[in-house]
Amino acid sequence: MKTSAEREGQEPDIPNDSNINLGIWIFLLTEAMLFGALILCYSVMRILHPAAFNTASHLLDWKAGTLNTAILLFSSFCMAVAVRASGKGKSKGTSVLLLVSASLGILFLAVKGMEYHSEWLKYLFPNDEFTFAGPDSAFVKLFFNAYFILTGLHAIHLTFGILWLSGLGIASWVSPQFHRRYPNAIDCAGLYWHFVDIVWVFLFPLLYLVGGS
Amino acid sequence: MNPSPMQTDYLNIETSLKSWLLTRDHKRIAWLYLGAVLFFFVIGAIAAAMFRIELLTPKGDFFSPDFYNRLFTIHGIVMVWFFLVPVIPATLGNFLLPLMIGSKDLAFPTLNLVSWYVFVVGGLFTIWTVAAGGVDTGWTFYTPFSSVYSNSNTLTAATGIFITGFSSIMTGINFIATIHRMRAPGMSWLRLPVFVWTLYSTSLIFILATPVLSTVLILLFLETQFGMGFFNPVLGGDPLLFQHLFWFYSHPAVYIMVLPAMGIVSEIVPQFARNKIFGYRFIVGATLAIAVIGFLVWGHHMFVSGQSLYSNMIFSFLSFVVGVPSAIKVFNWTATLYRGSISFEAPMIYALGFIFLFTIGGMSGLFLATLSIDVHVHDTYFVVAHFHYIMVGGSILALLGGVHYWFPKVTGRLYPERLAQGSAWLIIAGFNFTFFPQFILGYMGMPRRYQSYPDRFQTLNVLSSAGAFILAVGYLLPFLYLTWSLFKGAKSGPNPWNSDGLEWQTSSPPIKENFAHAVTYGFRYLTEEAKSNGVET
Amino acid sequence: MNSFYRSILHDIFPREGSQYAADVDAMVLLLTGLCIFVFLGIMATLLVFSIRYRKKNQRTDVPNRSSNTWLEVTWTIGPLIIFVGFFSFTLGSYLKAEIPPDNAREMFVVGKQWMWKFQHEEGPRELNEIHLPMGGPVRLVMISEDVIHSLYLPDFRIKQDVLPGRYTQLWFTPERKGVFTIHCAEFCGTDHSRMDAKVTVMDPLEFDNWLKSVSTNSTLVDRGRILFESHGCVSCHNSDTIDQAPSLADSYGKTVKLDNGDAITIDENYLRESILDPQAKKRAGYRPIMPAYARVFSESEVIALLAFLKSYSSHRLEIDSKREPGESQ
Known part of the structure; x- marks a missing residue:
């Protein structure tokens, strides 16, 4: 007697691709709850210490933040085009677009790293050496806690996305059969990438802009 | 049944250790989970036995105060995160979900295995915590005690729970995708067994609540280790923020523990009453309502915490409302017996015991939802008794009922019926002995987490400790005879209960692929088809 | 026999140090009665069904009706009405217990691992005990120096968490002379279970004498x-x-x-x-x-x-x- 797997004529171990798509959506829901809870904490702290948080917000480099927002939005655009291209089976084009998206992610991290570096030099990193000359330095430090946790967690997610996109980009370059075998792989990576961008789109105004001019 | 030596099932198809540790078969992974959670159950139970000994006398004379604090903390942590939360979904749920919907596995078999390893890694951190001297914050980790004042192993304990959270999330994603995508043709949403519905609701809570716990643990970790204080008032933080986030997870977690238990009861009661379940749609609706409203009542853990009067009133109101769907379920189970043909095998005794104890537990919840009563009994033994009626009287009884009911399915063998009935009664009796006195202790004003207590509380504490030992014997019996039955029990045949459930329409124990043929679900048709096929397989 | 029951009730219910405590007890008795009534109803139904419909032989007829919308609606709306009713009924006494009267005597409380410090407005400080005059409302303004504690007065059926960094309050009217106990109800570390204090409620006159005997130079x-x-x-x-x-x-x-x-x-x-x-x-x-x-x-x-x-x-x-x-x- 044949087993059901043999009868259906497909490998039993590779899960159905539309399952993975759904799985990614559910996963992104959990990610949204994770960042949501953190942003909620930040908001509560902001309500408790509005003055200090406004002061602290001005210490951030809003130009770098704006640049980074633009970089990520552009990379999201490239990603969207990559998903299109892969749907049409253009494996080389997809590959290039994926690698461009990933490179833009790396560029984002580089800008972010420079920001971190200058904040470190200004003793704004919330460790024992944290110094802030104005009033309420304890609460300004609290802002930088939130800032480093939120942007740090975002950077970790982005790093993971960069690795994922680069892997797909290389696989897609090397094997033209890739898209036929895993039709949803690039869709899923795209969903994740867009999600990470959207998180930044929330973080940027919350951290950089809410202090007002 | 034609016992031929060639017959293979998921248990004997491969037997090497590697075939177990690298299996992607949901049925084997269920066994892996069972082994892991039982291990933790034993740790939690030993801790409980030790502090029940301490509580025999009013003075703290058996252990040091710090050791006592570590005992109840590890009991709470282990029983909540490493036993009650995973036990039903990851063992019975894992085993039965694909069988009940006519699928050959979960949507992501590899993820299922990974989730077990993640769980084990989280568990190793917990074992490390115990070996390094324990943690004394209470399972609730309230700040600033946990982050600033405790000198115990808060970090390893929190890390263990954090890691285990990923395992919950993986299971949740897997179950939801499976229920959406892997149902057999004909298995429409409103034909799903109630147990599957409860697993679905539980999974929703897994994926929506667990990330918030992750957040709060990350922040706790950073505050403890690096002084990045969101919860420490000295650093400008707010300790109530911790409590809000913590209970936003931990209240729904109660429903993670009890919803699948309700699902099991909803399978057992109609089976042994030989009736269809009464009010299927309403039971399903109530299940989803509990999962949703359960997210809106966390503030009732904080009535005396200093949150605002308005919050208290809203959370009190919603806590009354969340009682309604539970009441609906109790009424429907009762109505299922009407005009049935009821027999009282061990699973049914457990199920009826569940209804009995869950009703008491639920009703004591009304006292806690009432603001002016809660102010008195909050953080006393009344609360302890209440949630043990729900979690032990509820979840563990249902778990045991389910284990007995599906034992032939899982192992292909029968358990000793008389012995099982006896232990069921023993557990129900021992449970009431242990926890009913605690309602009274609480109302008399004995706060929880007390190592020493005024003399007038002694009688009831001794009664409670004595009950705990009856309960321990009650737990030991099924463990022993089920282990024996696993190897020596009489063969059960594929469907000893003569059930209509899809999971019984294949051989017991099932073959690796679950069903020998593609399954199409229809009420009468299926049983006929299975009968004609089942004999040969 | 009656006295036997009374003594059991006496053991279960802590002393009633105030009228409010008696009100809470009455509420609890009412709810207990209600719950026992419904509980016995459900259990009796379970029992009757279990006996009446116990298995006699293999049944062949499966009832085709397995739901009844009116019944379901009834037992959905019924509990909802009872629950909301009880919620509204008890809300008043809670609000009364939360909002202190203006004429309350003020006491300051500082919680600290593992002791209670009390401060009278007149100047005297007390450690792990307070003296209070009978009959007048008292408002406790409380703060913690370290972790979260909870000041629990079982005989007055009240408690309130004591937080670091911000004041919380608790008020009650001692209406019975005697010595009562304060427990810490929020887990606070090693000696949590020993963080007790004594409340001595005295006649106002007696209290004034006591106050004079311990008076300090400055208020x-x-x-x-x-x-x-x-x-x-x-x-x-x-x-x-x-x-x-x-x-x-x-x-x-x-x-x-x-x-x-x-x-x-x-x-x-x-x-x-x-x-x-x-x-x-x-x-x-x-x-x-x-x-x-x-x-x-x-x-x-x-x-x-x-x-x-x-x-x-x-x-x-x-x-x-x-x-x-x-x-x-």
Whole structure:
């Protein structure tokens, strides 16, 4: 007697691709709850210490933040085009677009790293050496806690996305059969990438802009 | 049944250790989970036995105060995160979900295995915590005690729970995708067994609540280790923020523990009453309502915490409302017996015991939802008794009922019926002995987490400790005879209960692929088809 | 037999130290009665069904009707009405218990691992015990120096968490003479279960005698005034420098505007925050020149300052200075 797997004529171990798509959506829901809870904490702290948080917000480099927002939005655009291209089976084009998206992610991290570096030099990193000359330095430090946790967690997610996109980009370059075998792989990576961008789109105004001019 | 030596099932198809540790078969992974959670159950139970000994006398004379604090903390942590939360979904749920919907596995078999390893890694951190001297914050980790004042192993304990959270999330994603995508043709949403519905609701809570716990643990970790204080008032933080986030997870977690238990009861009661379940749609609706409203009542853990009067009133109101769907379920189970043909095998005794104890537990919840009563009994033994009626009287009884009911399915063998009935009664009796006195202790004003207590509380504490030992014997019996039955029990045949459930329409124990043929679900048709096929397989 | 039941009830219900405690007990008895009634109803139904429909032989007929919408609606709406009814019925007594009357006698409580410190307005301090006069409402203003504690008075059926960093309050009227126990109800570390205190409720006359016997040289307000002067607060917060800093005379309980446009009522928590962290919620129209006193004052000193600020008015000041030290109001 044949087993059901043999009868259906497909490998039993590779899960159905539309399952993975759904799985990614559910996963992104959990990610949204994770960042949501953190942003909620930040908001509560902001309500408790509005003055200090406004002061602290001005210490951030809003130009770098704006640049980074633009970089990520552009990379999201490239990603969207990559998903299109892969749907049409253009494996080389997809590959290039994926690698461009990933490179833009790396560029984002580089800008972010420079920001971190200058904040470190200004003793704004919330460790024992944290110094802030104005009033309420304890609460300004609290802002930088939130800032480093939120942007740090975002950077970790982005790093993971960069690795994922680069892997797909290389696989897609090397094997033209890739898209036929895993039709949803690039869709899923795209969903994740867009999600990470959207998180930044929330973080940027919350951290950089809410202090007002 | 034609016992031929060639017959293979998921248990004997491969037997090497590697075939177990690298299996992607949901049925084997269920066994892996069972082994892991039982291990933790034993740790939690030993801790409980030790502090029940301490509580025999009013003075703290058996252990040091710090050791006592570590005992109840590890009991709470282990029983909540490493036993009650995973036990039903990851063992019975894992085993039965694909069988009940006519699928050959979960949507992501590899993820299922990974989730077990993640769980084990989280568990190793917990074992490390115990070996390094324990943690004394209470399972609730309230700040600033946990982050600033405790000198115990808060970090390893929190890390263990954090890691285990990923395992919950993986299971949740897997179950939801499976229920959406892997149902057999004909298995429409409103034909799903109630147990599957409860697993679905539980999974929703897994994926929506667990990330918030992750957040709060990350922040706790950073505050403890690096002084990045969101919860420490000295650093400008707010300790109530911790409590809000913590209970936003931990209240729904109660429903993670009890919803699948309700699902099991909803399978057992109609089976042994030989009736269809009464009010299927309403039971399903109530299940989803509990999962949703359960997210809106966390503030009732904080009535005396200093949150605002308005919050208290809203959370009190919603806590009354969340009682309604539970009441609906109790009424429907009762109505299922009407005009049935009821027999009282061990699973049914457990199920009826569940209804009995869950009703008491639920009703004591009304006292806690009432603001002016809660102010008195909050953080006393009344609360302890209440949630043990729900979690032990509820979840563990249902778990045991389910284990007995599906034992032939899982192992292909029968358990000793008389012995099982006896232990069921023993557990129900021992449970009431242990926890009913605690309602009274609480109302008399004995706060929880007390190592020493005024003399007038002694009688009831001794009664409670004595009950705990009856309960321990009650737990030991099924463990022993089920282990024996696993190897020596009489063969059960594929469907000893003569059930209509899809999971019984294949051989017991099932073959690796679950069903020998593609399954199409229809009420009468299926049983006929299975009968004609089942004999040969 | 009757006395036997009474003695059981007596054991289960702690002493009723106040009318409110008796009210809560009555509520509990009502709810218990209601629950037992419904519980027995459900269990009796289960039992009757279990016996009446126990298996006699293999049944062949499967009933085709397995739901009844009207029945379902009834037992959905029924409990909902009972629950909401009970919620509304009990809400009143809760609100009454939460909002303290204006004439309540004020006590300050500081919780600390693992002791309770009590401060009478008249000056005396007590450790792990308080004396209170019978009959008058008492309002406890509480704060913790370390972790979260919870002040629990089982005989009065009340408790309230005691937080670090902000005041919480609890009020009750002792209406029965005797010695009562305070427990800590929120887990707070090693000696949590030993963090008890004693409440001695006395006749008002007896209490006055007790107060005289322990009286100190200065009242709490006096101590606050000394701090107010010695730390230089008075040099900005006085009626001559109103453009520099808000005058604090007669300000307690007033609603003022903040510089972000919000309005706030000056209460104990706002005063405390403004002493320790003046910039957090700034009054409109003042420059941020006040230094933070977060590391300067202990909780006990802040309490003294608060007591002073609450009584601070040109009128009261004169009366206060004429009063004998330690004399009660």
